[in-house]
Amino acid sequence: MLSFVEHLPVLVVVISLLSAITIFITGWINKKTAWYISTATLLSQFISSIFILHHVMTVGPIRYRLGGWVPPWGIEYVMDALNAYVLVILLFLGLVCVIYSKRNIDHELPDKGVSFYTVYQLLITGLCGITVTGDIFNMYVFIEITSLSAYALIASRGKIALKASFTYLVLGSIGACFFLLGIGFLYSVTGSLNIHDLSLLLPPLYGNRVVLAAFVFFIVGLSIKMALFPLHTWLPDAHAFAPAEISAMLSGIIIEISTYAFIRVAFSVFTARFLQSLPVFDILCWLAAAAIIIGSVLAISQTNLKRMLAYSSVANMGYIVLALGLSISARKAPWGGLNPSMMHILNHALMKGCLFLVAGAFIYKADLWEIRDFRGLGRRMPYTCAAFVIAALSMIGIPPSVGFVSKLYIILASIEAKKFFFVPVLLLSSLLNLIYFWRVIETMYMKRVEGKDSAHTSHELHLQKEEIPLGMLAPIWVLASLCVIMGILWLANIPIPLLNQINSTFGLGGIR
Amino acid sequence: MMEIPETLKPLFALGCPALAAILILVFGRRPNLREGVTLLASLSQFSIILSMASRVVSGVKIQSYLFPIVPGISFGFRVDAFGLLFALTASSLWxxxxxxxxxxxxxxxxxxxxxxxxxxxxxxxxxxGVALSGNLVTMYIFYEILTISTYPLVAHEQSQEAIFAGRKYLAYLLTSGVFLLAAIVFTYATAQTTDFNPGGILSLTSSSRSTLITLFILFILGFMKAAYMPFHSWLPAAMVAPTPVSALLHAVAVVKAGVFGIVRTVAYIYGIDLMRELGLGILLASFAGVTMIVASLFAIAQDNLKRRLAYSTISQLSYIVFGVALLSPMGITGAILHIPFHGFMKITLFLCAGSILVASGKKNISEMGGIGHSMPITMLAFTVGALGMCGLPPACGFVSKWFLGLGTVEADSLLFLAVLLISSLLDVVYFFPIVYIAFFGDRERGTLNLSEGRMMKEAPLSMVIPLSITALFSIIFSFPNPITSMLFDLVRLAISH
Amino acid sequence: MRGLRLITLILIILLCGLFAYVAEDIPVFGDPDAPAIKSVELFTMKGAEGVSLLNRQIVPGPLSGELVRRGFPRPSRVEKAAGREGEWNGFIKKEEPRYAAEEKYYRIEREGDDLRVSRYAFVVRWMEKGLEETAVPNMVTYGLADYRGYDTLGETTVIFTAGVSVILLLRRRSRL
Amino acid sequence: MKEEQGERDVIIETVARVMIPFIQLFALYVIIHGAGGPGGGFQGGVVFASGFILYIIAFNLAGGRKRFPESANTILSSVGLYIYAGIGLLAILFSFGAAQYLNYGFIPFTSHFEENRALGMDFVEMGIGITVMAIIASIFFDLAEKDEKQKEGEDG
Structure with a gap:
């Protein structure tokens, strides 16, 4: 007899799918139902994901055999600490974005609400599917669902977004193909698709050329998906021209889920022992360092806020990948193994989610895209801008925000790994972050609105507040306040046991 | 008043301004309530910090650690004599x-x-927070909060110049924050802890000589808030801020936080012995000595009163660094004493500058002829502050400089004594003319209010009273009394480990 | 556009080269006489002391220990395979109560003094047990819709997603 | 409008009229027969949709829309997935949580466990068939509509 919680991993995916098709039908009858169904679904999914996390932490991993077939014969869902954690993050941001989208979508895509929410829910389905699955081909299927719906959502604003989406489609498809090739190669030598099973079958074959080629295919394919530096070219346009909540999801979740898939492949299909025998992770570190610097420099050169944030995402993926690259050599408990990268996955989701939602709010209220047009916004939209400042300070890495914590832990990890080169890189990047975020803050708060320079007090009276509706402000502030609260929680080491459990799953970290 | 448990006192001391900040936002539309909150918070913070003093004087270190951040580092506070001295200075002046x-x-x-x-x-x-922190990481957190929160104050005027000054301010201070973070992380990597420990936590056994020297340079770069040359130019630029900001933050809180950090590093991270062994004291002292003299020379050239005071600050801050760098007990005593003394004196000077600005709209010294006749209290207070700066009795600057001089003698360095004397002389050179112009300058030009074109008088009472109080204290400190003896007790505790 | 084509060409050539390099190590490619992949070799045990035990349908201790050490399920008994001499099938207990209590899992071959232990690929299991377990004669259908039914649900969703995406992007004047 | 009527081709129309019922019947056969021989939901669904496509090519878009209205299209495309996902959920429901998702054996179509699996698979194939049919038709309609609109735009 399975307990109810053990059914939840599959239900999280199926409920989402069912809600997508329900939205499709009920939306035909009444357009307004779409948002309510979507929100209710995501809320229930989020709650169940918390139950799953609780179960995984207290009882242990959940193994669920779909169709009742024993693993190598059928498909298996495995929930361990890693994907339970990622699932919670993903559903949380999904929920926040869908709450935000109620007003925003009415404004941006006025007569396409139903299909938007259908595809959005399908996107969530795909993301959940990637996260919970324990079967690598199943993961591929869900990557396809995710990518397809992401292409559609990015393109949904039409015009220039179509081109951005097309670039993403081409590159994303190449990435998915590489992933599939990798799966094919592994299948050709092992005859198995189950992740746990593969990890048992592969060790005798580690020298095999097919296995090495498969690994390279996985890395390249997923690097495209997660926009690692030389392969990031699709990202800026896609992030810039998508609707705000989709930008937030793209930057905060979709590329992170690809990173999750990467971690899964690297540490669950292959093992830490295999990775140690290859210089792959060292190369990743260097690529990530390049991503951090070049992403930040390119961000500085942008004049469009959303493009700037997009390049900042490239840099932040660099952080995550750098932390990942250090994971097999840094072992000390709080910053050992996957801890810093896991941390930054959550932190980046919070910060960048908030920033993109704020950027969307500017577009919603006044169609402002360019940074130089933000003069006086600090007075016109005080709450929105304050949230922006918090998230931006967090990106710069001012304590006690989340950005500081991940920076600190990655630096500690690189010292632990004796790779001192990355310390100045990280420090430099926080200065670069300062440059491009401060420019925005300065324009919003300090620069006077033209023609009103003369008197101090006059422009206070002239500019009345034009705050965005509460339905959009609340999600922004939830994320902004979490940027600080989560930072304090990280500093207090409260979620560290969870991360340590992730590490122990893969035999990393451990010294306490 | 309810008795607060001792270990929670540092938290409450920090809670006052934090709560005040929130309430200020809430009462943003009601000025009286908003400013009432500020006053109430400052009073209660001071009383809490003062209530810790008696325990600290008796030799107890109040510790409250909240949670561990990484093994060996906890987020928490440890109130020792030195930290308390700085906290007292900052909160009383608030x-x-x-x-x-x-x-x-x-x-x-x-x-x-x-x-x-x-x-x-x-x-x-x-x-x-910087004052009460128990280790470098906690200190770093508050240090950065200090940097960020002062930016809007520097750029307050929102003019092109103010924005530029703000940019410069951030560029310098956040860059230095990055160096500081690097230094802290490397310290942690070598020593496995960053707790302040009298006598130091680093040693030659744990790492090589060159590493320690590099690390020290990182630390010094990290405490750029101390405005030593050649990284000083943010401080004069930051003088575009409203005068209270310049007074409290750029004469006391921010820059002293930098100096405080340097002292912490020298005495509590490296330790005097290690410093001497590495020969870093000489390095630091020569650095500080150069800054003392050059900044004074710069100050002479300034006509804007606030800018002149800013250069004077740069010079005076280096006295503190200089005193510590002498690595002798007397030198350190002088340095530590100079933190509160200089705070009180410099704040007097700045408050006077602000009063002049409010009463007359004048910023430049050359326009202030005869101002002493229409604003006697203000200018009298200014004179007291200026005397103190030059190290002349009866103001308390004399006391700290006396100890600094003893320190140079103790360190057997006549060169340093000469530097100290030359610098004091230069102080006289740039302060004396102000006093002279104010009292004996051209009255016709000076006594008109530039903005309103009528005869000027003293600034509002709420401005005159604080500056008189600080001037009064600047004198009180140089005579034996309970407050001074408590200060000396604290200093003695701070150096006696 | 021309640049893109050139890049594509280079990519294809590179991929072909890689495949040629790799192909030798793929079992079916490497040995033209080999049958389609049926089992995966796990390890070879030197000096198999318990071969006589294998004859008596008992799993020798060292073999069982080695399997468990590598993370595989513990075999419950072995049985002579239908093939040539020196081949056994290892069985494991099934946790699923529906069908027979045991199922064929390992394939053990004797090579001189050594024992080569392999595990059956899931295709073998599908071929041998599919009809019995699902009462459907078409292997493609039961593979697709039952053993890996969840993948197929995903594929259907992909098609659905494509359709809705087209609606989202192209359809005007619609209620959706 | 006249021009369009001029394009009409009697042969194609007649052939289409005869063929379409047979194509769709064959599609149903492919779906149903999936369990025993070559075939299945995907193939059957596409073949079925090709009937509609032929209709549009032979006659016109408006007529095709009349035969297969947007509402039916919308509902059918979801219904197929409902069937698939629902069958999976039924397995959990009928076994009161003992069986896993998509474990068709526990749905009591018959008393025999393996028969249940086979029947479950048949339903699933039907679900796939319906969805694929509706979606292919929908995509084709959308593309054709776009094309037609562009033509109108060029004319006008």
Missing amino acids: ILVSIYSIGYMRALKEHAQTRFYFCFALAILGAV
Whole structure:
């Protein structure tokens, strides 16, 4: 007899799918139902994901055999600490974005609400599917669902977004193909698709050329998906021209889920022992360092806020990948193994989610895209801008925000790994972050609105507040306040046991 | 008043400005309530910190650690004599400056006053946090809060110049924050802890000589808030801020936080012995000595009163660094004493500058002829501050300079003694003319209010009273009394490990 | 556009080269006489002391220990395979109560003194047990819709997603 | 409008009229027969949709829309997935949580466990068939509509 919680991993995916098709039908009858169904679904999914996390932490991993077939014969869902954690993050941001989208979508895509929410829910389905699955081909299927719906959502604003989406489609498809090739190669030598099973079958074959080629295919394919530096070219346009909540999801979740898939492949299909025998992770570190610097420099050169944030995402993926690259050599408990990268996955989701939602709010209220047009916004939209400042300070890495914590832990990890080169890189990047975020803050708060320079007090009276509706402000502030609260929680080491459990799953970290 | 458990006192001391910041935002539309909150918070913070003093004087270190951040580092506070001294200085001056700024901001009808008070409270949070922190990481957190929260104050005027100054301010201070973070992380990597420990936590056994020297340079770069040359130019630029900000933050809280950090590093991270062994004392002292003299020379050239005071600050801060760098007990005594003394004296000078600005709209020294006749109290206070700066009795600057001089003798360095004397002489050179012009200068030009064109008089009472109090204290400190003896006790405790 | 074509060409050539390099190590490619992949070799045990035990349908201790050490399920008994001499099938207990209590899992071959232990690929299991377990004669259908039914649900969703995406992007004047 | 009527081709129309019922019947056969021989939901669904496509090519878009209205299209495309996902959920429901998702054996179509699996698979194939049919038709309609609109735009 399975307990109810053990059914939840599959239900999280199926409920989402069912809600997508329900939205499709009920939306035909009444357009307004779409948002309510979507929100209710995501809320229930989020709650169940918390139950799953609780179960995984207290009882242990959940193994669920779909169709009742024993693993190598059928498909298996495995929930361990890693994907339970990622699932919670993903559903949380999904929920926040869908709450935000109620007003925003009415404004941006006025007569396409139903299909938007259908595809959005399908996107969530795909993301959940990637996260919970324990079967690598199943993961591929869900990557396809995710990518397809992401292409559609990015393109949904039409015009220039179509081109951005097309670039993403081409590159994303190449990435998915590489992933599939990798799966094919592994299948050709092992005859198995189950992740746990593969990890048992592969060790005798580690020298095999097919296995090495498969690994390279996985890395390249997923690097495209997660926009690692030389392969990031699709990202800026896609992030810039998508609707705000989709930008937030793209930057905060979709590329992170690809990173999750990467971690899964690297540490669950292959093992830490295999990775140690290859210089792959060292190369990743260097690529990530390049991503951090070049992403930040390119961000500085942008004049469009959303493009700037997009390049900042490239840099932040660099952080995550750098932390990942250090994971097999840094072992000390709080910053050992996957801890810093896991941390930054959550932190980046919070910060960048908030920033993109704020950027969307500017577009919603006044169609402002360019940074130089933000003069006086600090007075016109005080709450929105304050949230922006918090998230931006967090990106710069001012304590006690989340950005500081991940920076600190990655630096500690690189010292632990004796790779001192990355310390100045990280420090430099926080200065670069300062440059491009401060420019925005300065324009919003300090620069006077033209023609009103003369008197101090006059422009206070002239500019009345034009705050965005509460339905959009609340999600922004939830994320902004979490940027600080989560930072304090990280500093207090409260979620560290969870991360340590992730590490122990893969035999990393451990010294306490 | 309810008795607060001792270990929670540091938290409450920091809670006051934090709570005040929130309430200020809430009461943003009601000025009286908003400023009442500021005053109340400053008073209660000071009383809490003062209540810790008696315990600290008796030799107890109040510790409260909240949670471990990484093994060996906890987020928490440890109040020792040195930290308490700085906290006392900052919080006592906060009371006076908040009274003063109410008068100043209202008189000038400044915009965005809510933001001003909000950031001010946060800056005090940062400064007191730096003072009470138990280790480098905690200190770093508050140090950065201090940097960020003072930015809106520097750029308060929102003119092109102010924005540029703000940019410069951030560029310098956040860059230095990065160096500081690097230094802290490497310290942690070598010593496995960053707790302040009298006698130091680093040693030659744990790492090589060159590493320690490099690390020390990182630390010094990290404490760029101390405004030593050649990284000083943010401080004069930051003088575009409203005067209360310049007074409290750029003469006391921010820059002293930098100096405080250097002293902490020298005495509590490296330790005197290790410093001497590495020969870093000489290095630091020569650095500070150069800054003392060059900054004074710069100061002579300034006509803008606030800028001249800013260069004077740069010079005086280096006295403190200099005293510590002598690595002798007397030198360190002088240095530590100079922190509160210089605070009180310099704040007097700045408050006077602000009063002059409010009363007459004048910023430049050359326009201040005869101002002493229409603003006698202000200029008298200014004279006291100036005397102290030059190290002349009866102001308390004399006391700290006396100890510094003894320190140079103790360190057997006549060269350093000469530097100290030359610098004091230069202080006289740039302060004396101000006093002279104020009392004996051209009265016709000086006594008109530039902005309103009528005869000027003293600034509002809420401004005159604080500056008189600080001037009074500057004198009181140089005579034996309970307050001074408590200060000396604290200093003795701080150096006796 | 031309640049893109050139890049594509280079990519294809590179991929072909890689495949040629790799192909030798793929079992079916490497040995033209080999049958389609049926089992995966796990390890070879030197000096198999318990071969006589294998004859008596008992799993020798060292073999069982080695399997468990590598993370595989513990075999319950072995049985002579239908093939040539020196081949056994290892069985494991099934946790699923529906069908027979045991199922064929390992394939053990004797090579001189050594024992080569392999595991059956899931295709073998599908071929041998599919009809019995699902009462459907078409292997493609039961593979697709039952053993890996969840993948197929995913594929259907992909098609659905494509359709809705087209609606989202192209359809005007619609209620959706 | 006249021009369009001029394009009509009697042969194609007649052939289409005869063929379409047979194509769709064959599609149903492919779906149903999936369990026993070559075939299945995907193939059957596409073949079925090709009937509609032929209709549009032979006659016109408006007529095709009349035969297969948007509402039916919308509902059918979801219904197929409902069937698939629902069958999976039924397995959990009928076994009161003992069986896993998509474990068709526990749905009591018959008393025999393996028969249940086979029947479950048949339903699933039907679900796939319906969805694929509706979606292919929908995509084709959308593309054709776009094309037609562009033509109108060029004319006007």
